[in-house]
Amino acid sequence: MKILGIMGSPRLKSNTDLLLDEALRGARSLGAEVEKIIVDKLDITPCREYYGCLKDGNCVIRDDMDDIYPRLVAADGIIVASPIFFYGLSAQLKALVDRSQALWARRYVLKNLPVSVRKGAFIAVGATRGQQLFDGSILTIKYFFKAFAVEYADQLLVRGVDARGEIKQHPAELSQAFELGKRLVGKIP
Ligand SMILES: Cc1cc2nc3c(=O)[nH]c(=O)nc-3n(C[C@H](O)[C@H](O)[C@H](O)COP(=O)(O)O)c2cc1C
Structure with a gap:
C-alpha cells in the first residue's frame, strides 16, 4: 500500500512537517510504503488556464507537476499537510492543488481516470484559535481530493501553534x- 504525504509548508522541520512525519511514521508502522513530497522544493507554476487538459487530460506546462500527477493517481492514500496562511493553504500547495485541474478534466470531462476510490487525510496547523480557521482549507482539500477520486476520510486540525518547531x-x-x-x-481496503 502506497501512502503519499504532501508537505505544504516552506519551513522544513517545523510544525506542518513534523506532524506529517508522525502521520507517515504511523502509516509505515502498519506496513505502508510512504513517500513525502516537499512542495516548496519543487518548481510548480500556478495554473494559467490554458485548458490543454480538456483535450487529453495533460497540462501543457512542463515543470515538476509532470512527476506529481502519476504519484497522485498511483497512491492508495494521501495525506496533505499545510500551515494556515490567511485562512487558506500555503501558496505553494495551492499551486499544486490548482494544477490538479488536469486530473479533474480526466475524471469529469474525458472520463478516463480510473476511479477506484482512495482515501485522503488533511493535517493543518494555524497560530490562532478561531472557530472558522480551517473551513476554507478543508473545502479546498475536499475538492482537490474529489478531482482524482480520493475520499476525504480524516483530519487533524491544530490551533494555537505559531513559532518554528513549536509543535x-x-x-x-x-x-x-x-x-x-x-x-x-x-x-484502505
Ligand atoms: C503568510 C502567513 C499567513 C498566516 N496566516 C495565518 C492565519 O490566517 N491564521 C492563523 O491562525 N495563522 C496564520 N499564520 C501562522 C501559521 O499558520 C503558523 O505559524 C503555523 O504554525 C506555521 O506552520 P509551519 O511552521 O509548519 O510553517 C500565518 C503565517 C504566515 C507566514
Whole structure:
C-alpha cells in the first residue's frame, strides 16, 4: 500500500512537517510504503488556464507537476499537510492543488481516470484559535481530493501553534498525527 504525504509548508522541520512525519511514521508502522513530497522544493507554476487538459487530460506546462500527477493517481492514500496562511493553504500547495485541474478534466470531462476510490487525510496547523480557521482549507482539500477520486476520510486540525518547531511542545498532537496515519491505512481496503 502506497501512502503519499504532501508537505505544504516552506519551513522544513517545523510544525506542518513534523506532524506529517508522525502521520507517515504511523502509516509505515502498519506496513505502508510512504513517500513525502516537499512542495516548496519543487518548481510548480500556478495554473494559467490554458485548458490543454480538456483535450487529453495533460497540462501543457512542463515543470515538476509532470512527476506529481502519476504519484497522485498511483497512491492508495494521501495525506496533505499545510500551515494556515490567511485562512487558506500555503501558496505553494495551492499551486499544486490548482494544477490538479488536469486530473479533474480526466475524471469529469474525458472520463478516463480510473476511479477506484482512495482515501485522503488533511493535517493543518494555524497560530490562532478561531472557530472558522480551517473551513476554507478543508473545502479546498475536499475538492482537490474529489478531482482524482480520493475520499476525504480524516483530519487533524491544530490551533494555537505559531513559532518554528513549536509543535514539539505538543506531544498530544504529534501522537494524534501518528494515530491518523495508522487510521488512514486501516481505512484502505
Ligand atoms: C503568510 C502567513 C499567513 C498566516 N496566516 C495565518 C492565519 O490566517 N491564521 C492563523 O491562525 N495563522 C496564520 N499564520 C501562522 C501559521 O499558520 C503558523 O505559524 C503555523 O504554525 C506555521 O506552520 P509551519 O511552521 O509548519 O510553517 C500565518 C503565517 C504566515 C507566514
